[in-house]
Amino acid sequence: MSPKIKVCLVLEGSYPYITGGVSSWVQQLILGLPQIDFVLYTISPKQNQKIQYNLPPNIIEHKDIVISAKQKSLKKPKSMTRLLKEIKIFHDQFDINSIPDIKNMLKLLLTIIFSTMML
DSSP: OOOOOEEEEEEESOTTTSOSHHHHHHHHHHHHOTTSEEEEEEEESSSSOOOOSOOOTTEEEEEEEETTSOOOOOOOOSSHHHHHHHHHHHHHTOOTTSOOOHHHHHHHHHHHHHHHHHO
16 A cells, blocks of 8 residues: 655645635645645744634644744854755755655755855
8 A cells, every 4th residue: 555645735824824815725625635645834924823724634734934933043054065065955855766755855945044044
């Protein structure tokens, strides 16, 4: 038996906190694919927003990244060389012969994004 497919959605300023438009489409997509598990990474302007949808059971994880919140210590690269090494590590996760670890890739991506902000 094959492992269940897992899809990560990165959503900014929409589902599950805002109704209509993209949010409605996302809800229909998730409800229409009950055989697929979904992981949501949402990007929000503030903490503790009210969820506007009943989240279906095939949403197995939801992580909200609040852009106005003070970030926990993300390591800052010591130089541009270090940043380029981090980008290469991220890029190497896209191996055509394997399934990437989405959680690890998102952590790497966030590290790269916040590192470039600190240069």
